[in-house]
Amino acid sequence: MSLAHGYAVHDQTAPLVPFSFERRAAGPDDVRIEILFSGICHSDLHQARDDWGGAKFPMVPGHEIIGRVTEVGANVTGFKVGDFAGVGCMVDSCRHCAACDEDLEQYCEKGATYTYNSTERDSGQPTFGGYSDHIVVEQRFVVKVSETLDLKAAAPLLCAGITTYSPLRHWKVGPGQKVGVIGLGGLGHMGVKFAKAMGATVVMITTTPEKGADAKRLGADEVLVSRDPAQMKAHAGSFDFLLNTIPVSHDTNPYMSLLKRDATMCLVGVLTELDPPLMGASVMFGRKHITGSAIGGMAETQEMMDFCAEHNIVSDVEVIDIKTVNEAWERMAKNDVRYRFVIDMATLEKAA
Amino acid sequence: MSLAHGYAVHDQTAPLVPFSFERRAAGPDDVRIEILFSGICHSDLHQARDDWGGAKFPMVPGHEIIGRVTEVGANVTGFKVGDFAGVGCMVDSCRHCAACDEDLEQYCEKGATYTYNSTERDSGQPTFGGYSDHIVVEQRFVVKVSETLDLKAAAPLLCAGITTYSPLRHWKVGPGQKVGVIGLGGLGHMGVKFAKAMGATVVMITTTPEKGADAKRLGADEVLVSRDPAQMKAHAGSFDFLLNTIPVSHDTNPYMSLLKRDATMCLVGVLTELDPPLMGASVMFGRKHITGSAIGGMAETQEMMDFCAEHNIVSDVEVIDIKTVNEAWERMAKNDVRYRFVIDMATLEKAA
Incomplete structure (x- = not known):
């Protein structure tokens, strides 16, 4: 002792x-x-x-x-x-x-x-x-x-590192893919760095336009302000994978509309209710997936x-x-x- | 005309x-x-x-x-x-x-x-x-x-046929798998027949114990009454795939607890809100998937x-x-x- x-x-x-x-x-x-x-x-x-x-x-x-x-x-x-x-x-x-x-x-x-x-x-x-x-x-x-x-x-x-690295690896994020990282905080900023280092095209999806410049500094190729319906529409059905780092209850339906057919959104931040509720139609039309991942x-x-040592x-x-x-x-x-x-x-x- | x-x-x-x-x-x-x-x-x-x-x-x-x-x-x-x-x-x-x-x-x-x-x-x-x-x-x-x-x-x-056949095929249901069909109605009774014909072990999951005998007649190997906590606990973490045919809003969380790690529940009945809401923890612990499928x-x-002609x-x-x-x-x-x-x-x- x-x-x-x-x-x-x-x-x-x-x-x-x-x-x-x-x-x-x-x-x-x-x-x-x-x-x-x-x-x-x-x-x-x-x-x-x-x-x-x-x-x-x-x-x-x-x-x-x-x-x-x-x-x-x-x-x-x-x-x-x-x-x-x-x-x-x-x-x-x-x-x-x-x-x-x-x-x-x-x-x-x-x-x-x-x-x-x-x-x-x-x-x-x-x-x-x-x-x-x-x-x-x-x-x-x-x-x-x-x-x-x-x-x-x-x-x-x-924690923040492995929580974002593990799902990006598990769902085989890499070159030729368009990957969205939702929420720019402790998890999200690591998600951007990893997805970029893995070779994907990375879009930072945030409610806060002011975070855009910082997202690009971290490696994001593009910034999507989720409160802007025109931007959301322009990106509809275009993402291969979404890493959702929001740590509190939120409406997941608008993000599901961003996914390609058969693509996946992975939750790593929110343990509690998804409220407003997920709509069945949000997964059914396009056979989309919502999943989650815990650390690694x-x-x-x-x-x-x-990987971090190699990629600094x-x-x-x-x-x-x-x-x-x-x-x-x-x-x-x-x-x-x-x-x-x-x-x-x-x-x-x-x-x- | x-x-x-x-x-x-x-x-x-x-x-x-x-x-x-x-x-x-x-x-x-x-x-x-x-x-x-x-x-x-x-x-x-x-x-x-x-x-x-x-x-x-x-x-x-x-x-x-x-x-x-x-x-x-x-x-x-x-x-x-x-x-x-x-x-x-x-x-x-x-x-x-x-x-x-x-x-x-x-x-x-x-x-x-x-x-x-x-x-x-x-x-x-x-x-x-x-x-x-x-x-x-x-x-x-x-x-x-x-x-x-x-x-x-x-x-x-x-409609009822292809709506259940397509996801069972897409998620490769077959021999050696334990598959649950949730809800015994127009869709559910076809799900049982198809999953059985594809070679899976089929469990009918229903709120209505009276439907048990009929489910077995249709081909179910076992019946799980979802309102019975002891039965739900006995089947926790044991399913390779769940086909959820419930056509109205319902609590999906108890069903998610039935899935194995990395396994999928597919919605084919409900287009509207999943209320009470899905919990992030229900997908995160075990990297489980919730998805949906529309006809075929x-x-x-x-x-x-x-397939129906072949298997009568x-x-x-x-x-x-x-x-x-x-x-x-x-x-x-x-x-x-x-x-x-x-x-x-x-x-x-x-x-x-």
Whole structure:
């Protein structure tokens, strides 16, 4: 056991405050990581406010973790002390079901163990996330981070990155395709970068015309303002794939009209109701698909980190002092961030 | 031009009444068909009541037509006088777009011309459907009907049949798969027959336990009562494909939980809102798909008719006298039909 320091919320209306807790000792398959940077994901706020139910308090959020390895167990083969390492949304799974066997731990049939707001499979202890100084994670759930990446800007790859990379790969986005990324936030800005790096023609679809210039800077070939009926009509029936990153309930029907026959829109942001409701006609005429995707498996997360190193892709981040984390959450709730806050964990003052 | 006799509704609250109108002369590519049987589809009622908007009155419904060829144009190669022929939901399309080129006229990019409640492409005249004594249709939109089929019971194949056959083929349903058919009505009972004939293990999913015995008679291997939480839990995550034939708004989320990872539920009945709304989580956890399918192309409709002749598949029908058609509509609205009404057109009294 080791004493960890971080920030936690103690109930669903409370701010983040300093918090100390125990981490388990590193077992033979574990990697101990000193956390250098921890990204702030919109889902941190959803979970702290118990928007999805099942919140466990105290809660130490954070699942976009970049750090340095400080200890490895006897069976650990892929990491050594001093390596840079990343931890994302999961820290364990059953490892024996069909999904785990196919390296799709995120769809573990017994349910994955999440990095925070979850329960360790062996000990039954709560999991605590990356808004803290160190973490102990089984090696399967740790990825290698290239030294060539800007570490602070690499932190959001562990959630925003893999969440957008995985569906673009699964639905085989590539050259000759017209791909739309809906919503320009933490997920959307990564979707644009990845889809462009994969060779597609990328259209940023946004309600906010002001984001157009930035979308093009990120790599978008074109910008479609979804509130403009003339623009929507001009693009009707033209998209091979849509990556929908909107994190709140919204009307999906206008976006379905943008798809070609037999094409797919994938949801990665919204877990709750699609309201106003989807119309049957929106999928029936043109045999269109609406689907969703959750993060990615560990092998694919490593593939994504390597793809980022190869293509020099990181997130656009605003680095903050952990003492300002509550203000950052307030700004994130208003979409006032381009495009991801990352906590510099060196700013954490450790209690005696 | 030729005088046709049939039944029409004259406004969205009116009953069907006798109606006479002109059919076009048979052009060089046309087939003239004496209508023997005309199926009654639930969408006849939807359109007559203007549930989907755009109703044109007077309206002669009917798009499940079986008849005998009485005249062929000079260019007609596939039909001769005396042949049995079928006409379904479409009588024309642009014939030049990508969809038409792929024999998917139902997804014609210019919009297909429907058998009734639509407008002829050349003349601009309204189209009138199968609740009538004869019809004139371009040869591409007419299918051959085997003499071995029970003609009255073959009529519903032209809509209920192709609507269920096409998605089962498109999503490659076959041996080794567990397929669910949701809703036991005109579409659902055909879905069970086709999925079984294609070699799948078929589960009838219904809210009505009383329909269980009949579902098994139709070919279902098992019956799942969707209102029983224990049964739903026992089948969770086990289906390779779901064919959802429910024709009205309903909660799709419980059905999504029945699908395996990466599996698809296809809507063929409901055009309107899915209310209560679909949850993002219902597709995201397991990368599940919700899609839809509309009837089928003409080549596939012919393939389906041939498949039916080969496997001796027809609909379960209740044949009626056209003078009782309004009562049949009332019963259909209450799901009081097993499983399709078919009008015997010999009962039509022709006005002088």
